[in-house]
Amino acid sequence: MTKQRVLIVEDDKDVARVTRGFVERHPEFVVVAEAGTGRAALEAIVAFVPDLVLLDIYLPDMTGIAVLRAARARGYTGEVVAVTAASEVETVRRARQLGVRHYLVKPFTMSAMHERLDAVSQSLKREQVLTMTELSQGDIDRLLTDVRAPLAAPSDGSSITLDRVAEALAGVSDSASAVDIAEATGLSRVSARRYLQRLVDAGRADVEPRYGSAGRPEMRYTPSHRPH
Numbered sequence: 001m002t003k004q005r006v007l008i009v010e011d012d013k014d015v016a017r018v019t020r021g022f023v024e025r026h027p028e029f030v031v032v033a034e035a036g037t038g039r040a041a042l043e044a045i046v047a048f049v050p051d052l053v054l055l056d057i058y059l060p061d062m063t064g065i066a067v068l069r070a071a072r073a074r075g076y077t078g079e080v081v082a083v084t085a086a087s088e089v090e091t092v093r094r095a096r097q098l099g100v101r102h103y104l105v106k107p108f109t110m111s112a113m114h115e116r117l118d119a120v121s122q123s124l125k126r127e128q129v130l131t132m133t134e135l136s137q138g139d140i141d142r143l144l145t146d147v148r149a150p151l152a153a154p155s156d157g158s159s160i161t162l163d164r165v166a167e168a169l170a171g172v173s174d175s176a177s178a179v180d181i182a183e184a185t186g187l188s189r190v191s192a193r194r195y196l197q198r199l200v201d202a203g204r205a206d207v208e209p210r211y212g213s214a215g216r217p218e219m220r221y222t223p224s225h226r227p228h
Contacts, residue, residue: 065091082104
């Protein structure tokens with residue numbers, strides 16, 4: 001069986017390594033390239049023409065939305081799964097306008113990733129059916145079935161650590177980044193960002209991007225005053 005070819009666009013090397021491991025444990029997909037910047041992603045799309053791009057939204061030189069817009073303008077029609085910490089409505093809306101049908105918010109489990117890959121696999125198989133001149137019953141069923149993957153819940157974590165992150169966030173005078181919380185709690189930056197996102201999902205924190213001189217937004221977190 002020919003495997004579907006995947007490009008991972010992710011600037012965090014640890015996250016890229018974990019994502020590659022998840023993808024390559026799926027029997028129908030293989031990673032053919034990784035890119036850590038928007039420019040490298042566009043070059044890889046041209047060079048490899050992947051069936052699927054796992055696209056981070058926040059990249060050092062441009063947003064994933066800008067990458068996807070440029071790729072579409074150059075004729076790329078492959079599947080894209082947005083794999084990112086960005087969960088703002090406007091980001092999701094723009095992604096959908098550019099043909100993104102699957103969205104995976106960090107942190108995610110391997111089962112959540114595989115659910116999205118299963119859905120993409122079904123979509124790709126339906127596209128292949130459209131190239132046939134005669135269809136079997138199975139081909140017709142595949143063409144008419146629209147498989148939608150359920151949204152993934154955040155991965156489990158320690159409630160004690162979550163409360164420790166919430167306490168650290170409550171102690172800031174203005175707002176805090178994941179790096180600030182990591183230093184205050186002794187967690188890694190990736191772990192701090194994961195727990196901060198869980199607080200946002202639970203309504204216990206708010207997040208907004210702030211743009212610096214380099215152009216890449218830094219996510220800043222504040223305790224939420226909403227009831228939860």
